[in-house]
Amino acid sequence: MRIDVLAALAAVSTSLLAIAPAFADDAPQPASSGSVIDQGMSMFDDGKLLATGGVSDLEGAGGGGLATWALTTGYGTRDGVGLDGHFTYIALPDYSLWTEGVAVGLWDRVELSYAHLTFDTEKVGAALGLGKDFEFDQDVVGAKVKIVGDAIYDQDSWLPQIAVGAQYKSTDHVDILHAVGAKSGDGTDFYVAATKLFLEESLLVDVTLRETKANQFGILGFGGDKNDSYSSEFEGSAAYLFSRDFALGGEFRTKPDNLGIAKENDAWDVFAAYFINKHVSVTLAYLNLGNIVIKDNQQGAYLSLQVGL
Numbered sequence: 001m002r003i004d005v006l007a008a009l010a011a012v013s014t015s016l017l018a019i020a021p022a023f024a025d026d027a028p029q030p031a032s033s034g035s036v037i038d039q040g041m042s043m044f045d046d047g048k049l050l051a052t053g054g055v056s057d058l059e060g061a062g063g064g065g066l067a068t069w070a071l072t073t074g075y076g077t078r079d080g081v082g083l084d085g086h087f088t089y090i091a092l093p094d095y096s097l098w099t100e101g102v103a104v105g106l107w108d109r110v111e112l113s114y115a116h117l118t119f120d121t122e123k124v125g126a127a128l129g130l131g132k133d134f135e136f137d138q139d140v141v142g143a144k145v146k147i148v149g150d151a152i153y154d155q156d157s158w159l160p161q162i163a164v165g166a167q168y169k170s171t172d173h174v175d176i177l178h179a180v181g182a183k184s185g186d187g188t189d190f191y192v193a194a195t196k197l198f199l200e201e202s203l204l205v206d207v208t209l210r211e212t213k214a215n216q217f218g219i220l221g222f223g224g225d226k227n228d229s230y231s232s233e234f235e236g237s238a239a240y241l242f243s244r245d246f247a248l249g250g251e252f253r254t255k256p257d258n259l260g261i262a263k264e265n266d267a268w269d270v271f272a273a274y275f276i277n278k279h280v281s282v283t284l285a286y287l288n289l290g291n292i293v294i295k296d297n298q299q300g301a302y303l304s305l306q307v308g309l
Contacts, residue, residue, distance in 0.1 A: 048075040050244050051275045052152050055283050055306050056086035059140045059167050060101035060115025065285050066251040067235035069206045070163035070195040072105040075278045084308025094295040096120045111144040119219045136219050142167040151195045160196035169218035181259045182221025183228045187213050208235035224258030231256035245275040265290020281306045
């Protein structure tokens with residue numbers, strides 16, 4: 001499955017790389033001198049303001065922890081490329097989740113991302129007859145394109161930065177997913193995000209609308225015995241920058257309720273993000289995912305490390 005997903009990422013990357021220069025205000029020109037390494041490194045820049053690259057969300061896209069933002073990941077400007085990787089761990093009372101991934105921002109216009117999620121059922125797995133510490137693995141391939149606006153530099157306009165995107169998700173153990181009522185082990189989310197940074201108020205606000213069939217972000221498959229149609233879901237974020245390198249905020253994300261085995265609740269968090277520099281940031285959050293299968297009140301700690309060029 002991992003090979004198929006990476007092949008899909010390569011196909012998406014090829015097509016978007018072909019159209020990205022047409023979107024960019026000034027497409028980058030190849031370096032005319034210097035070594036191959038120098039020419040390669042010259043593609044990367046960090047011209048955007050500290051913290052405006054956001055962090056990586058659960059599915060690997062640039063945003064908050066739960067919500068996907070319209071911002072392009074990294075600090076690359078319209079003349080360069082930004083690249084980052086993230087490592088995230090979520091500790092819940094009865095489950096745990098580990099994600100790692102990589103994302104690239106092209107000319108502050110296009111974002112490509114990949115994330116791998118591992119969901120550990122811990123003791124619940126034994127109670128369900130799956131075995132203690134039974135794991136579900138999911139791959140997520142994402143693409144995002146900025147359509148209009150600039151969240152940072154358009155301070156004389158109320159128009160936010162607006163981007164559209166898609167995330168293809170594929171989860172293993174499809175036979176088990178079918179047994180709990182899911183209709184498929186893979187699916188695609190579509191979203192439109194609007195993000196605005198008010199520099200004078202040190203406030204960032206995001207609103208995202210997502211079309212999805214995902215159960216628990218897709219970890220429990222897509223569609224279900226209760227509903228197998230796309231649902232329109234909301235994601236919202238607000239963050240206050242106390243300084244150039246420290247932000248506090250909160251997020252809220254609605255989720256579809258497709259499975260008859262258990263009601264799926266909406267998710268929310270409160271977070272603190274510290275941007276050590278433009279290459280390293282750490283995010284700590286209190287996360288509430290509500291009910292997951294047979295266990296209620298799944299709330300706990302969220303810790304994420306992001307590193308980048």
